[in-house]
Amino acid sequence: KKVKEQKKVKEQKKVKEQKKVKEPKKVKEQKKVKEPKKVKELEEEQEPQKQIEKEISREIKEKVFIFIRHGDTDWKWRDILEGPKDLSLNEAGKKHIIKLAQELSTEGIVPAKIFTSTLKRCIETTENIQEVFREERRVLLESAKREGLKEFYHGDWSKEKREWVEDMIAEQKKKFKSIEDKVERKKVKTEAKRELSMKLSTDGNRPGDAEKREAFEARIRQEFDEILEKESNNTFIVSHGGVIKKYLTYKKIFDGEISNKWIGDNRPALILTRIPDGELKFIRFIPEPEEF
Numbered sequence: 001k002k003v004k005e006q007k008k009v010k011e012q013k014k015v016k017e018q019k020k021v022k023e024p025k026k027v028k029e030q031k032k033v034k035e036p037k038k039v040k041e042l043e044e045e046q047e048p049q050k051q052i053e054k055e056i057s058r059e060i061k062e063k064v065f066i067f068i069r070h071g072d073t074d075w076k077w078r079d080i081l082e083g084p085k086d087l088s089l090n091e092a093g094k095k096h097i098i099k100l101a102q103e104l105s106t107e108g109i110v111p112a113k114i115f116t117s118t119l120k121r122c123i124e125t126t127e128n129i130q131e132v133f134r135e136e137r138r139v140l141l142e143s144a145k146r147e148g149l150k151e152f153y154h155g156d157w158s159k160e161k162r163e164w165v166e167d168m169i170a171e172q173k174k175k176f177k178s179i180e181d182k183v184e185r186k187k188v189k190t191e192a193k194r195e196l197s198m199k200l201s202t203d204g205n206r207p208g209d210a211e212k213r214e215a216f217e218a219r220i221r222q223e224f225d226e227i228l229e230k231e232s233n234n235t236f237i238v239s240h241g242g243v244i245k246k247y248l249t250y251k252k253i254f255d256g257e258i259s260n261k262w263i264g265d266n267r268p269a270l271i272l273t274r275i276p277d278g279e280l281k282f283i284r285f286i287p288e289p290e291e292f
Contacts (some may be wrong), residue, residue, distance in 0.1 A: 054274030059159040062273045063233045069241045071097040072265035083158035096266035101132035104135045117149040117237040148223025151240040172196045251280045261289040
């Protein structure tokens with residue numbers, strides 16, 4: 001009887017020990033099953049936050065660039081026949097640039113640096129912008145002149161094809177001479193100037209010393225690409241209408257709508273952003289074209 005009782009106690013003890021060993025193992029297996037599920041749920045919960053952080057990171061890396069065409073000049077039809085001229089801004093051009101700089105200041109867009117073409121009309125545009133920010137924001141702006149931002153060189157018409165050019169001018173003037181309404185006359189005259197410029201810049205029509213079209217396009221691409229790659233946020237680029245338009249057409253920014261709004265002697269600033277992979281995106285005009 002005693003032996004039986006001892007055997008029974010031993011068996012009960014053994015069962016208890018087995019249970020103690022098995023139970024943690026069972027718990028561990030359950031944890032193994034549940035843990036991946038928990039991690040997955042956490043990842044799903046954190047996904048929106050990760051997306052927000054990704055967007056913020058992208059925005060931080062984006063840089064804003066402001067493209068500005070120089071103000072108006074007293075360009076006359078016969079200037080073409082007198083050879084290349086380095087023209088200054090006229091009074092209307094100065095007023096426009098001052099107003100434009102004030103608009104940008106009001107919007108809180110303060111230039112980190114201004115890059116400008118080496119031609120007088122762009123240098124004077126830059127000086128007027130600097131003056132506005134010095135007065136309104138007490139900021140001394142650094143500027144740098146770049147040959148690569150210069151206008152396309154059409155050549156010296158004073159030495160070649162004078163008669164042909166005179167005929168072209170006379171033909172364009174006929175389009176607006178008889179128009180009495182001042183607003184309509186100015187509109188047609190501006191378009192006639194643009195058409196004349198296009199005809200004179202067509203391959204085969206230009207003087208022998210004119211800049212080659214391929215060289216011009218390569219020059220401005222290299223210049224803009226370098227500035228956009230290396231320079232900081234809120235960099236201003238002051239150049240010429242044809243130069244800016246050619247580069248932004250190459251970057252597939254100038255579609256019909258933007259191009260059609262960005263016309264005339266005094267134009268708004270173009271606000272663009274660039275992300276590290278080099279992609280450019282048009283944001284808006286300042287001010288909007290209809291405000292002029």
